[in-house]
Amino acid sequence: MKTGERGVTGMIIGDSAEKLMPVLAQSPGPLQLLPGRAYGPGWLKIEGSTTRLSLPVDDPYKEIYLNKTAWWRLCEQDLLLGDTEKAWSEFETRINEDVIKFIEKLSGKYHPQTWLFYGASVDNPSDAFLTWKERSVLRSPLPARGYHVPSSPTYRYDGDITFELLSSGSPGDGTVPVNAVRMHAARIRGILGTDVDHEGAYAADPVDRARSVYSDLSDALLFTVRPVVKIVQQVPAP
Template sequence: MSEHNQNEVTIIPEYDDNGTVNYHLPNAKTDKNLVAVCPKVADKVIPVIFIPGVMGSNLKDKNGREIWRADFYKGLDMIGWGFKNGKERKELLNHKTTFVDGKGKILYNEQVDSIFPSRKKRGWGTALYLSYGEMLEALQFMLNDQHLLLENLAGTTKHLTSRQQLIGENMGAELGEEPLTDEEVRHSYEFLFPLHVFGYNWLQSNSKSAQKLDEFVSDVLALYCGRLAVEKVILITHSMGGLVARHYSENMAGRNKILGIIHGVMPDLGSPATYRRMKTGERGLFGAIIGSNAEELMPVLAQSPGPLQLLPGKAYGSGWLKIKSDGKIQSKPQEDPYEEIYLNEQDWWRLCEKALLLGDEEKEWGKYIENIKYNVKVFIEELNGKYHPQTWAFYGAGSEHPSEESLTWYERPYKLPLPTYRESAGKKFELTSSASPGDGTVPVKSGRIGWSGLRSLLATNVDHEGAYASNIRKGKETSLTLKFTLRAIVKMVQSVPGTGGN
């Protein structure tokens, strides 16, 4: 036995351009006792599709000129937006004149990997690099690190793979906490997981984006014809991308093409933060880009169905907007947020201010009303309570990421030159947040999905934009959200028959 082991050599397999496994055997004429070990490896594919959140896909105009892209360090290539006024923003960020741009930066795109089509062909260039560039690379590595298994087998390394490191780990999920077993991890290595990105026009209605997703899923499945382990894909979503995925799955009969869905920081019931953006602009870096006050941002959002579909629906409940004045408190909505707040044309605290829409006020107001009635309300209410039966989700629940579970207009004795202030009938008001636990955008009330059919639900301490942030390149431990995502995928594929390769 010892002599046999000394003459044993492990042949590391290689994949050709068609994904076929090949073994290059040595010339054994000089040693008749040489034993070549050819480990069987995965050759069947289960595609994984990542769906970004609002503002997370690159956009261009009809001439191919980039409109929304952040390829440079800290998004420096978007600095020009800081010099644009409301009219320019409204013209450029129009869902009718913008299209998905697939020419964005891709991390390590120059790497040749014959197992799958190039990262560009898999849509990585459609994702906003500032938000997802490093995360996509980390996730793809975690999903396809079978080379470490082979190197361990050959004796050149002794490193546990990302999945092996999760065996037995308790992540503290409040629902469906099931640590991985060795057998489950072994079974997951029966498959290859190419990571695709579905970039979409986040300005348009999410129902239209869901139609595009239907086409994208069909194209991805066709791409791996003859190599599929199952005629289904796995969806991973961020924020508003979860609404796109759910609409496709539950309202467009896409469920049968989906093995499972992982939602990250999805605003399940909507978020009052959307109201705050309309009335006061966005905060931080993206505020400087897309609009830091109502004059800059309201004209854009009022014409954009997608972002408005993040508003709280009826299921969010009543009283999330309060107006305190003269010792009295008004709580809105009492029953219907659409009639009481979004379609309200009279009260100063209404969602949309006609005078800020730019252009023909009456015409623009008419478009806005139509948008709310036939795009926003219909989409939100038809989606409420609907989920794919194989759904995993995580949400932000940290107090250090204060979120708008509710908003209050407080009467003040003064008015500061800040976008959070308004004046009406000689009275001054400031819009303030409840600063409730959440991810900085979605409060726990909306992020914590209440559906009893969830496979697993995890509370995390993440901020909204960086929910899937990777710490691997910084020399730190893998983020909890990526671990949860990886574990969910391993759990999903247990229902798919393997090939006996591992």
């Protein structure tokens, strides 16, 4: 939201806040992927010469997502589509009605037959937390209040104070960090931590494409087969 996406994804959905934020701010689906209360405190850190914070302290919705004044807020009001005040009001409604209810009602909920695997690899670094770190920079032709520098995720405010957004690079699957995984719940029947990336979790290349013969299936795929068999075995015979 604040810096745009990098790489090929950024070329498609927006490589700057000006391009990305107007779309995401009115899209309930992506907003419902925000960390909820269950994720815990302190995952957004601000480290400046005069400011050191770990947010949220208690409520990410009030402290970050619906924050209207602090520079580290999620949404820039003047980048929303349409009339500014009306657009902000619609954004608030979207967070309160579509996002908070969706995230919090799902928290801790599992189907009675639940098996899960997750990526737990340092080779697939993930954002367990993010840090806005103040950088000392010389004056440059950046706007006085800019949102994104394409070559580096930075945010400038109050003239010459510049913060760079740093990832924690925590173990995970490249998207979801290990510490976001709920390891214990009464309805979880089995769990596996493995070396798998988020998008390629179910990928398998056939050795013989003509006959669709597969070999060397990943631990994630083998783990998935086991609960499918167990679930089928519980189906009553006709």
